[in-house]
Amino acid sequence: MSGGTSQDVAIRGNTVTRIIIHVVLFLFAVYYLLPLWVMLVNSVKPLDEIRGGNMIATPQHWTFEPWLQAWSQAQIGVQATGLKPYFLNSIMMVVPAVAISTILGALNGYVLTKWRFKGDGIVFAMLLLSCFIPFQIVLIPMARVLGVLGLAGTIPGLVLVHVVYGLGFTTLFFRNYYAAFPTELIRAAQIDGAGFFRIFFRILLPSSAPIIVVSVIWQFTNIWNDFLFGASFSDVDSVPMTVALNNLVNSSTGVKEYNVHFAGAILAALPTLIVYVLSGRYFVRGLMAGAVKG
Amino acid sequence: MASLTIRNLKKNYGAVEILKGIDIEIEDGGFLVLVGPSGCGKSTLLNTIAGLEDITSGDILIGDKSIAGLHPSKRDIAMVFQSYALYPNMTVAKNIAFGMEMRGVSKAERDKAVADVAELLQISQLLDRKPSQLSGGQRQRVAMGRALVRDPQVFLFDEPLSNLDAKLRVDMRTEIKRMHLRMATTTVYVTHDQIEALTLATKIAVLKDGELQQFGTPDEIYNDPANVFVAEFMGSPSMNMLTVPVEEDAKGLFLTLTRAGGDALRLPLPASAAMKARIGKPVIFGLRPEAMTDPASADRQGAEILEDQFLVDVVEPAGADVFAVTVLNGTPLTARMKPSARVKEGEMAPFALNLSRAVFFDPDTQVRLR
Amino acid sequence: MIDRLQQWLPRLVLAPSFIVILLFVYGFIAYTGVLSFTDSKMLASYDFVGFENYAKLFGLTNWKTALVNLAIFATLYIVICSVVGLLIAILLDQKIRAEGLLRPIYLYPMALSFIVTGTAWKWFLDPGIGLENIMHLWGWDSFSFTWIKDRDFAIYTLVIAAVWQSSGFVMAMFLAGLRGVDNEIIRAAQIDGATGIRIYTRIIVPMMRPVFLSAFVVLMHLAIKVYDLVIAMTGGGPGRATEMPATFMYSYTFTRNQMGIGATSAVIMLMMIFAIVVPYVYSELSRGGRR
Numbered sequence: 001m002s003g004g005t006s007q008d009v010a011i012r013g014n015t016v017t018r019i020i021i022h023v024v025l026f027l028f029a030v031y032y033l034l035p036l037w038v039m040l041v042n043s044v045k046p047l048d049e050i051r052g053g054n055m056i057a058t059p060q061h062w063t064f065e066p067w068l069q070a071w072s073q074a075q076i077g078v079q080a081t082g083l084k085p086y087f088l089n090s091i092m093m094v095v096p097a098v099a100i101s102t103i104l105g106a107l108n109g110y111v112l113t114k115w116r117f118k119g120d121g122i123v124f125a126m127l128l129l130s131c132f133i134p135f136q137i138v139l140i141p142m143a144r145v146l147g148v149l150g151l152a153g154t155i156p157g158l159v160l161v162h163v164v165y166g167l168g169f170t171t172l173f174f175r176n177y178y179a180a181f182p183t184e185l186i187r188a189a190q191i192d193g194a195g196f197f198r199i200f201f202r203i204l205l206p207s208s209a210p211i212i213v214v215s216v217i218w219q220f221t222n223i224w225n226d227f228l229f230g231a232s233f234s235d236v237d238s239v240p241m242t243v244a245l246n247n248l249v250n251s252s253t254g255v256k257e258y259n260v261h262f263a264g265a266i267l268a269a270l271p272t273l274i275v276y277v278l279s280g281r282y283f284v285r286g287l288m289a290g291a292v293k294g
Numbered sequence: 295m296a297s298l299t300i301r302n303l304k305k306n307y308g309a310v311e312i313l314k315g316i317d318i319e320i321e322d323g324g325f326l327v328l329v330g331p332s333g334c335g336k337s338t339l340l341n342t343i344a345g346l347e348d349i350t351s352g353d354i355l356i357g358d359k360s361i362a363g364l365h366p367s368k369r370d371i372a373m374v375f376q377s378y379a380l381y382p383n384m385t386v387a388k389n390i391a392f393g394m395e396m397r398g399v400s401k402a403e404r405d406k407a408v409a410d411v412a413e414l415l416q417i418s419q420l421l422d423r424k425p426s427q428l429s430g431g432q433r434q435r436v437a438m439g440r441a442l443v444r445d446p447q448v449f450l451f452d453e454p455l456s457n458l459d460a461k462l463r464v465d466m467r468t469e470i471k472r473m474h475l476r477m478a479t480t481t482v483y484v485t486h487d488q489i490e491a492l493t494l495a496t497k498i499a500v501l502k503d504g505e506l507q508q509f510g511t512p513d514e515i516y517n518d519p520a521n522v523f524v525a526e527f528m529g530s531p532s533m534n535m536l537t538v539p540v541e542e543d544a545k546g547l548f549l550t551l552t553r554a555g556g557d558a559l560r561l562p563l564p565a566s567a568a569m570k571a572r573i574g575k576p577v578i579f580g581l582r583p584e585a586m587t588d589p590a591s592a593d594r595q596g597a598e599i600l601e602d603q604f605l606v607d608v609v610e611p612a613g614a615d616v617f618a619v620t621v622l623n624g625t626p627l628t629a630r631m632k633p634s635a636r637v638k639e640g641e642m643a644p645f646a647l648n649l650s651r652a653v654f655f656d657p658d659t660q661v662r663l664r
Numbered sequence: 665m666i667d668r669l670q671q672w673l674p675r676l677v678l679a680p681s682f683i684v685i686l687l688f689v690y691g692f693i694a695y696t697g698v699l700s701f702t703d704s705k706m707l708a709s710y711d712f713v714g715f716e717n718y719a720k721l722f723g724l725t726n727w728k729t730a731l732v733n734l735a736i737f738a739t740l741y742i743v744i745c746s747v748v749g750l751l752i753a754i755l756l757d758q759k760i761r762a763e764g765l766l767r768p769i770y771l772y773p774m775a776l777s778f779i780v781t782g783t784a785w786k787w788f789l790d791p792g793i794g795l796e797n798i799m800h801l802w803g804w805d806s807f808s809f810t811w812i813k814d815r816d817f818a819i820y821t822l823v824i825a826a827v828w829q830s831s832g833f834v835m836a837m838f839l840a841g842l843r844g845v846d847n848e849i850i851r852a853a854q855i856d857g858a859t860g861i862r863i864y865t866r867i868i869v870p871m872m873r874p875v876f877l878s879a880f881v882v883l884m885h886l887a888i889k890v891y892d893l894v895i896a897m898t899g900g901g902p903g904r905a906t907e908m909p910a911t912f913m914y915s916y917t918f919t920r921n922q923m924g925i926g927a928t929s930a931v932i933m934l935m936m937i938f939a940i941v942v943p944y945v946y947s948e949l950s951r952g953g954r955r
Contacts, residue, residue: 021755025762028752029769032832035784036772042787054801055787055794107677115674123682125949130689132941134889136913136930138692140699140923144708145688164688167681184379187346188440192393193367196673202392206383225777227892228910232918242779246896249783258787265783269776276775277768365670 043067043263050258066259070267074260076248077236083264085237086244090224090271093155093240097162098219104163105170105215106208110200112171113178114186124175131168135228138165146233153235161233162223169222170215177211178204213282221272241268296357296447297322298343298480303352305338305504312338314504315352320497323478329491330501331527337452339501340484344450345369356447367396372441373450376457378433380425380440387412387421390440411443431462438473451483455490467493488528492516500524517651522660525580525653531617534586534627536579537657540572549579554605554621561600561649568663569654577663578655583617583628585648588635592646600647606637618643693934700931704923717928726904727929730912733819737908738887740823741830745883746876748827749834754864756835757842767839770832778829782896785825786812815905818898822906826893830886834879841875842868881944885937909933 034056042050043066045059053060072082112124142161143152151157181204189199230240239247245268249261298320305313313335320326328336341347343354345366354362361369380389390411391404399407412418415435425433434454441449454470455463471494474481485491491498492512500507500515500523508520519525525533538549540563547563547570561579563569569577592599607626610617611633618629618637629645637643654663703713721727752770756763773781788794789812799807811817845868853863891910898906900915909929917926 018758021758022760022762025752025755025760025766028748029766032769032773032828035781035788035828038788039784050793054798056798104681108681111674111678117675120678121949123678125945126685126690127681128945128949129938129942130685132885132937132945133689133693134910134930134933134937136910137696137934138688139914139930140708140917140927141692141695142688164684167685171681182377182379184375184377185381187341187344187366188373188375188379189381189392190346191344191366191371191373192440193396194392196670196677198396203381203383221775225779227777227779227895228914231895232914242777242892245777245783246779246892249779249786249896250899258793261783261787265780269780272775272777273772276772 039262039266042259043070043266045259047255047257047259063259066257066263067267069257069260070248070263074248074257074264075251076244077239083241083244083248083267086239086241087267089155089234089238090241093158093162093238094220094223097159097166097223098216100159101163101166101170101219102212102215104167105172106174106205106212107200108167108171109174109176109178110204112175113181114183114199114204115196124171127168127171129168130165131172135165139228139232143232153233153238155238157233158229158238158240161229162219162226165229166219166222169218173211173215173218174208177208181207210282213279217275217279217282220275224272296480297324297355298326298448298482299353299355300339300343301353301355303339303342303354304350305335305342305347306350312504313342313349316499316501316504316506318499318506318509320480320482322480325474325481325483325494325496327491327495327498328482328484328501329486329488329498329527330507332486333503334501335504336484336486336501340450340452340482343448343482344371344373367393370447371450372444372446372448373452374437374441374454376453378425378437378454378457380433380436382425385422385424386417386428386436386439389425389436390443393440393444407443408439411439414442415439430458431466434458434466438470442473442477447480449479449481451481453485454483455485456487470494488530492528500527502527519653520662522578522580522655525655529582531583531628531630533580533582533653535655536623536625536627537576538579538623539574539576540569542573547573549577551622552624554607559602559622561647562598563654566664572656572663576657578657578660580653580655581627581647582651583630585651586627586629587646587648588629588631588637589644589646590635591632592648597648597650600649601644602647603642604645606639606641606643609637609639618645620645696927696930699924699927702924704927706921706923708923713924717924721925721928721932724925726907726912727909729904730907730909733906733908734888736819737823737826737890738884740820741826741887742880742883744823744827745831745834746879748831749879750838750869750872752831752835753838753842756839767836770835772832773829774833776829778890778892779896781825781829782893785821785828786897789821789824812898813902815902818902818906822890822893822897825897826887826890829893830883834883837875837879838872841872845871877944881940884940888933888937909936 038055041058042055044062044064045053046061046063046065049060070083072084073080074082076083076086108127112120146152146157146160149157149160151160185203186199189203194202225242226240227242227246230243231246234240234243245264248264298318300316300318303313303316304311316339318326328339330336338347342349345361345364349362352362353360356370380386381392384392387405387408390408394404394407408421409418412421415438417432417435417439420428420432420436425436428436437454451470455466458466467490470483474494483490483494492515495512497509498512498515499509502523508515508524510518515524516528519528519533522535526535536551538551541548541550545562546565549561549563551559551561553559589601592601604620604622606618607621608619610619614633616631616633616635616637618631618635619626620629621627631637635643655661656663698710699708700717701712701714702709703711703716756766760766789809791797791808791810791813796807796809799809812821849867849871850863853867858866889910890908891914894900894906894908894911900907900911910933913926913929913933916922916929
């Protein structure tokens, strides 16, 4: 969709239809923005103002106490550490997982398009199908294998899980991108005397910036936002952000501190939102590539 | 520099035969053009010479050294691709120097070689640009520069002009020819454009369905085609062809052509053994459009000319020439005339048929009858 | 023919990924499949019981609830997302000057975690502090919206949140499809005398069939996998009213210690997804091959 322009089909209506169209689009915008607004305004309100007041109104008393609470003081699990350590856990999990899965995906895509061999179609089909499996089907054996490998409840264990189940996507991205990359370039480089890795690093990789961005964003968003694997395979000191947020919001004890919950939710959403704002174009491209295979 | 020899070369993809035993030899400094319709195997043949595709059997030699099995970079060849295949991330200078860099040539030597080639091709001012900033013709030059800088034994060209517009194509064609005359490096050039083949080649190999149809000089290919396919493929407009039975009377062998309107025309035939064997049986009679012209334009030197009146069906002016279509035996035939002939549609006009240039083929085997 | 190492390098490079996928995806699927035929409880056991788990599973009220919920959720989620997505895409395609501003607004929810989405909507739909309270404060005293606390309606609140999260994505797919329509076809239709709305209903929307199919496959597989949203919003409640196959599998395997049943439910989920995805991927791949 990036770069596309409206075509000459505009419903040639009068001013009234144009106004209606704009009003409808505006109402949809309100619908999409409402939850974000609710989270934002209520994260800077004292608790009694939420309980007694209007949830969509701006605060009468501004307070950043909920943010401090959520970040470093809230009771999550046994200790009152706030979300900070879990935020760091997520970062330590996401960075290597994104890097490894993207590198492997790039190499796979390179082989699957430019160094084809008998049976490579089956390998690709297997990778592609792995994008769709419900992860419930791997939870039980994965728990055992992580135990055997000594990675149960550790961040490296989570990295492994996310690399494995992200490979299909990253391979798909790079395969589709490199498929459109002229094979004649590879041949020219062969005649020039470059080998497998030199062709990759000197010819393909320098032209791969857009798809690297797509792959990194996709993997970052998915891994950061993952809940199921985090909930299944983490231990006290490796719990990722999403799981910690859920523990914060859904712990049944004590008073419900909505403002802290909202501040925490924004903290959990912030990294992916920032990535989205900075690179929305590539984000959409990743979504599309994930949807329209082949 | 060296000759190039291709011996009984076969290439299969699984059960599919792509090349069915090709034998070609081109002398040192020769310009070989591989021509044929798409899917005829000409690009595959070029790729096997480059080492970009395996061969199933046979041999390829440069000079007297077999290169089959060698890595493309070790064959001492250079190649210009259809899409030019310029590395998009590198400047023009880097593109040209990349091969030398891979071979470990020193920076100073590389720079010198790049500068020399750039000057030769008049692209010195483009050296710092990226391929995306170049026009089609400039890209073409850079691709040639990358090949020239290697100073190889053999140049390979894979339809290098097909992505250019018509005008530029003609200019670059001349340029390639000039370059070849100057460097005198053995060259193999793939094209589907028969004009390119005729203008550039010292030898042409016409391919169809993985088989070599004819191998010879441009003159042989054009004037002395080995079979119907070669005769039809080379030349534009195509050679006129009619299937007619051979007859014999007191004056010798002849064909009967029926003009639009119904009256017959007697066409005398050479009394060769091959023709005599076809008495009572059909042959394909072929005559190039330029051998069928207005009487004033006819080339009469030592030629047997048949002049008569023909009904003009369609007139197609083409600037320097006018193509006049007349119908014989229900088949439209094209004559190439001078505009001064002033032929008109629906009117009779005098035609001069140069029978010395007529060629005949066996309709069953499609092979030339001599 | 190319140097020996060079010939094997590509396979060597692909090998780690291939082995990992073979073991961690297909090996694991096989293992879970095997477990579904055993009487595994808290720990894996290899006493085979045939199809007992499958028979038991389909006798369980919770599983039936999960399937009914999935049917309701998936149907509404897919239909509403498609309708809303297509509607917004068509409206956005009318040379709207603010498109650059609006499009990111429709799309940003896709960047959020379902846990965040769930938290936001959970409290916004909470009768005590959210929408109902707001309406009361605005003077609409009779307004009542207690779906999230209501066994019969809680599932629909999940639909509201899920549609909010995904419809922008469907919009983006349709918008790309609309912009991919050959302008000459539209010109031809205009010359044939078709006007704006007719061009859409008769020509453009029917041409969106592949987009509908892609959207269906993507949304359907998201629906079957939905887990975090339920956990964050309703925790499967009230009671077990918003149980879904994914939550069912998790609780039977890890909290109720019925690993055999859990494995069985996972196998059923996989079969549901593959029934939709495999034909789709197959047709997409073979279409790609013919290119």
